[in-house]
Amino acid sequence: MQFETYPQQKEISARQKELNRLKIEIESLSKEIRTNEIKEKKNYELIEKYNQQTHLLSKLLRSVRSEVTEKEHAIHGLEQDVTRLEKNIEQLKQTYAQYVVSVYKGTFTNKLSYLLNSSSLQQALMRYKYLSKISEQRKMDIDRINRNKVRLSLQRNHLETEKKEKTLLIAQKEKEEKVLETNISQKRKLISKIKNDKASLKKELDAKKRAEQQIRNMIAKLIEESVRKKNSKNLSKDKDKNSGESDNLPQYFDVTSKFGSFENLKGRLSWPVNKGTILRDFGENLNEKLNTVTINYGIDIKASGDLNVRAVAEGVVSVINWLPGYGSVVILTHKNEFRSVYGHISDIYVTEGEVVGPGKVIGRIGESLEGNILHFEIWNQRTNQNPILWLARR
Numbered sequence: 001m002q003f004e005t006y007p008q009q010k011e012i013s014a015r016q017k018e019l020n021r022l023k024i025e026i027e028s029l030s031k032e033i034r035t036n037e038i039k040e041k042k043n044y045e046l047i048e049k050y051n052q053q054t055h056l057l058s059k060l061l062r063s064v065r066s067e068v069t070e071k072e073h074a075i076h077g078l079e080q081d082v083t084r085l086e087k088n089i090e091q092l093k094q095t096y097a098q099y100v101v102s103v104y105k106g107t108f109t110n111k112l113s114y115l116l117n118s119s120s121l122q123q124a125l126m127r128y129k130y131l132s133k134i135s136e137q138r139k140m141d142i143d144r145i146n147r148n149k150v151r152l153s154l155q156r157n158h159l160e161t162e163k164k165e166k167t168l169l170i171a172q173k174e175k176e177e178k179v180l181e182t183n184i185s186q187k188r189k190l191i192s193k194i195k196n197d198k199a200s201l202k203k204e205l206d207a208k209k210r211a212e213q214q215i216r217n218m219i220a221k222l223i224e225e226s227v228r229k230k231n232s233k234n235l236s237k238d239k240d241k242n243s244g245e246s247d248n249l250p251q252y253f254d255v256t257s258k259f260g261s262f263e264n265l266k267g268r269l270s271w272p273v274n275k276g277t278i279l280r281d282f283g284e285n286l287n288e289k290l291n292t293v294t295i296n297y298g299i300d301i302k303a304s305g306d307l308n309v310r311a312v313a314e315g316v317v318s319v320i321n322w323l324p325g326y327g328s329v330v331i332l333t334h335k336n337e338f339r340s341v342y343g344h345i346s347d348i349y350v351t352e353g354e355v356v357g358p359g360k361v362i363g364r365i366g367e368s369l370e371g372n373i374l375h376f377e378i379w380n381q382r383t384n385q386n387p388i389l390w391l392a393r394r
Helices: 009-038 044-104 111-116 121-194 198-243
Strands: 276-280 283-287 292-296 299-303 308-310 315-323 327-333 338-348 361-365 373-380 383-385
Touching: 044 121, 044 315, 044 327, 044 338, 198 292, 198 315, 198 327, 198 338, 315 338, 327 361
Parallel strands: none
Antiparallel strands: 276 299, 283 292, 299 373, 308 361, 315 327, 327 338, 338 361, 338 373, 373 383
């Protein structure tokens, strides 16, 4: 009988360490925020601390939600095991009961007489083997019943433990969700107070400039990692050909290879938001409040109504990170080294490594000093593209 395989203790310990680390970071930021509030430092830096804390809380929530899902799968598997064991025990009991009834009816009460009444020695031997086999089968049935009873007891205990842990995780999730809601509410109040402050606007603009370089660096790192993995695969193939033996290198599979062509979607690409207007175009933009010209490596879309952010095409979630200026950023990798970047995300509904289809909701747009703005970029290798040329006309 097959039983569910559960996470090893090392994996559980590593995950718990990561959760504890996140909690420590969140608490540290909470202390900084409280200190600044006491000193009445209602400025852009405080908003960034709120943004960073929101990112960490969202990450913590994603981890807890993932654990809840894993517990649900484990509980489902255990419930199936318990049902199978109960049925198996019942079947064995019924078989054994039939044997006991036959004994009481006298079928096998006088084994010696049964053997002596044989018409020949060969028949006597056959009857002896038959009786021995029945006796052996009965012993095996009793042994199986006892072993399955022990397994059933263990599985029931395991099931109760998983259910209790799931209840605790759900309570933790609800608690963190409330903290996140409070955090977002406090940030909104702060934004309403300083959204017209030129000094804060200037700091946000400077942070965005630095964030653009960080996005470029992340894209470059993803490309380098992709090239390294492909080279490792080719090296492994060459070794196999030359030696006739396979080495222990893990086989690399480019998950994007099974996606449809991204390049063919140019001019027909789905928009990342349902409704919105372009606040800043690709390239040079004049900031009227600060009277400065800035370079935009993507476009900024001011959303109205629906704040859900959707994947523009099928891809794999390559990066989820927090950057001052753009808050939580999600990068999707598409076929042939195309990538899409989504900035200013508050709630994130996906995890790194997850494959998403076109239109999949990956998160919600967060609030900045200018409102609910999605920063959106498209890259081909190391070259950023003008998203307007790629998105379908509205």
